[in-house]
Amino acid sequence: VFQVFWESICPSASNLVYWTKAQRMGHEAFPSPSPARKIQLIDELFIYCCRVAAGLREQVISDIFGVSVAMVSRTIITWANYLFFVLGSVPIWMSRQQIGSSMPENYRLFSPNLRVILDCTEIRCESPTSLTLYSEIFSSYKSTTTFKGLVGVAPCGAVTFISQLYTGSISDKEITKKSGILDLLEPGDVVMADKGFTIEDMLCSVGARLIIPPFKFAKQFSKQDCEKTQAIARLRILVERVIRRVKENHIWDSVVPLT
Numbered sequence: 001v002f003q004v005f006w007e008s009i010c011p012s013a014s015n016l017v018y019w020t021k022a023q024r025m026g027h028e029a030f031p032s033p034s035p036a037r038k039i040q041l042i043d044e045l046f047i048y049c050c051r052v053a054a055g056l057r058e059q060v061i062s063d064i065f066g067v068s069v070a071m072v073s074r075t076i077i078t079w080a081n082y083l084f085f086v087l088g089s090v091p092i093w094m095s096r097q098q099i100g101s102s103m104p105e106n107y108r109l110f111s112p113n114l115r116v117i118l119d120c121t122e123i124r125c126e127s128p129t130s131l132t133l134y135s136e137i138f139s140s141y142k143s144t145t146t147f148k149g150l151v152g153v154a155p156c157g158a159v160t161f162i163s164q165l166y167t168g169s170i171s172d173k174e175i176t177k178k179s180g181i182l183d184l185l186e187p188g189d190v191v192m193a194d195k196g197f198t199i200e201d202m203l204c205s206v207g208a209r210l211i212i213p214p215f216k217f218a219k220q221f222s223k224q225d226c227e228k229t230q231a232i233a234r235l236r237i238l239v240e241r242v243i244r245r246v247k248e249n250h251i252w253d254s255v256v257p258l259t
Contacts, residue, residue, distance in 0.1 A: 038071075055254075100112075107235060119239040147165040148170055171196075176199050177199075182206055188208070191210050191211065193236070
């Protein structure tokens with residue numbers, strides 16, 4: 001898998017402009033590629049994977065490859081920015097035809113027009129010294145400072161939407177509004193989410209419909225509400241499994257610095 005991914009990005013990676021040079025050049029239209037480095041490009045990608053997936057410290061990586069910590073740091077920052085732009089330009093939103101042809105039978109029986117399953121995830125970050133910034137980043141749900149993102153998954157399990165990261169205090173409704181996913185939905189689409197997504201009015205404005213577990217208004221759920229809650233939970237767990245795979249990258253084992 002690593003080799004196949006490398007072969008797909010190798011042509012553009014050969015024109016990489018490294019982080020320090022990019023900072024010096026600013027917004028120059030056509031910067032020349034950086035000169036050859038001590039480490040081969042494929043090994044630089046491997047260094048990035050060691051940091052992100054395996055969670056190895058920069059000092060450990062520098063010892064393994066026999067280079068300075070500063071060089072490891074610059075390499076990781078360069079590849080993080082490069083992959084953000086390259087992979088961010090790949091269209092991952094699936095068409096209705098693609099959704100329909102790949103939809104598992106249990107989803108088709110429950111809601112044949114289901115387009116995306118939404119959920120938010122939070123990443124723990126450093127606490128700022130500014131009280132104003134602290135109040136924006138503080139998440140009442142996690143009881144700590146976090147960055148928050150919105151993830152959308154197709155019924156087949158493919159990730160079809162990833163938002164930017166927002167401050168931890170943002171609500172599920174507000175992040176849905178700001179993320180841009182509403183612009184991708186079409187009339188007749190169905191969106192599945194948990195109870196925190198009170199976005200029915202926003203979906204109605206684009207002709208879409210919301211499926212969330214029922215709220216309890218009496219002392220206990222009716223039999224129908226219990227069965228509906230269980231059915232939605234069994235289907236919605238797909239997005240939580242996808243988020244778990246993201247969180248298994250060991251770079252999240254430590255607190256994310258604000259820088």
